[in-house]
Amino acid sequence: MRLLKPALIIALATFTLAGCKDGQSSTRDQGAQEQETIMQRAVRKHPTPQPTNFQTREAVVEWMKRMDNPDSTFYVYLMGNNGQQLGYYVAQTRPISACTFLTPPDRLVHGEWGQGYGDFVVQAPALDGVYAGGGCNSYFFFDAATDAYIEIQGLNFFVADQPLSIEADPIRVSTQ
Template sequence: MKFLSRLSALVAIALCGVFLAACEPSQAGEASRAAARAEQANVTAQQDVMARATAQTPVPVIKNFLARKNLAEYMKRMDDPAKTWYVYILADNGAKLGYYVASTYPQSSCSFMTPPEQVKTIEDVNGVDPAVVVSAPSLMGVYYKGGGCDNTFFFDASSNALIILTGVKTWASDVPLNVDAPLITVAKTQS
């Protein structure tokens, strides 16, 4: 009988401990729940502001989609292999140094055909594989440090020469502009 009394007392104490542990949230769990409530309050506030803003000033019904038409026209012109481009070179003070007639639109030398970064996983001592972003090798077989992309290149229309401009301001147009600027040509070389 004493044994059953003691066993009943131990079971009652154990159940009370489980009950109290379940009722008392851990500090980490409470902090996590508080952060989630704060995030939800912020999202609710943003949604409320947008609902009131839209009610006060509704989004207009667009009929002409001019921005989309402009982008489509831009893409058509950029995709035309027969397009001639006039690339005007400006000095730092804005003076027109001259212009090239190019067979391609000037583009940044930091335009790549493959992604400049790749994601790698590195196994640490605990067997966890965190992901890190690293520079990917270029198609030229070298790595670039990133940033500093102030080179522009294009191809001369009459000679197909590669022209690379560094640190200069340019304008480009698919028609010649009525500006006072000398034509820059590629020198003839003897074979």
């Protein structure tokens, strides 16, 4: 009798929990089946196209080839907030975000951290030995003629790999 009472309690709890789980499972299964049925109807009505030209991929491949060409130059046109052309630079590369790094900006810390346990992602130091922070709203490049470092912030700009027919003067770097 002593063993029978705990066994009955365990059996009753198991059946009760199994019943709840089955109810939840059947509702989830029903929802998943409804989603599948709707998706099958959607695909029948509008089948997924099977591309043959892959133009987006072709454009990305061409972009990568141009970015990988060390002899390329880029025309960086600067505009004021009113849309007026301020001028342009001829750059060795396209403008690069100042938040582009050679190493990961974060690192994973294992174990106890503060009052909790587990793994945490924390900011990693940059290669210059300091922690970078702040906004990533600046871009840099090097002037094609003088190799001068140029950083632009807060300006609207666009880039072309050929000069455009717009009224803008080149911005010259002083060679003093």
